[in-house]
Amino acid sequence: MLQTTVLALNGLSCMNCAKRVKTALESREDVHHAEVNVHYAKVTGEAETKALIDAVQQAGYQAQEAQEPDVELQLSGLSCGHCTETTRKALEAVPGVIAAEVTLDSAKVYGKVDAQTLIEAVEQAGYHATLQGAQSPKTEPLTHSAPSQPEYQAAASSTIPAVTKTTPTGKKPFLR
Helix, strand or coil, rough: EEEEEEEEECCCHHHHHHHHHHHHHHHCCCEEEECCCCCCCEEEECCHHHHHHHHHHHHHCCCEECCCCEEEEECCCCCCCHHHHHHHHHCCEEEEEEEEEECCEEEEEEEECHHHHHHHHHHHCEEEEECCCCCCCCCCCCCCCCCCCHHHHHHHHHCCCCCCCCCCCCCCCCCC
């Protein structure tokens, strides 16, 4: 079964280093595809994480499974798998993003990118995002100021004349 593994890389200083890591990873039969930059490798295939780390080390660099994303977003407006896939693709299309893990209410983004750029990408995809931990304006309760007097008193002291309707017989209707 295909799986995607994100590795945090160390010791790479340029895209030639990244190319060496990509070549080492893709030379494995259990790797279908690898996207590599100087910070991360996103590997798709059947390979175990340990085997991928060993391949990177054999190429002369260090790697470990990525544990902490660079940016975490709170998401809203997503309701299904199509929504999460659309959002993932929008985030991964941002230059500098190597991978994004998206659920209905959050996104973990791996890559050196400004959070505001990621939020704009999510909004362009038709959804809402805020930086994880920030209060979302979409979920804050509305604040209401307390009226200075109860509603029934406000109506009683109004200067607007009350209008009553009469029935065709000329009598006022009985109101409950």
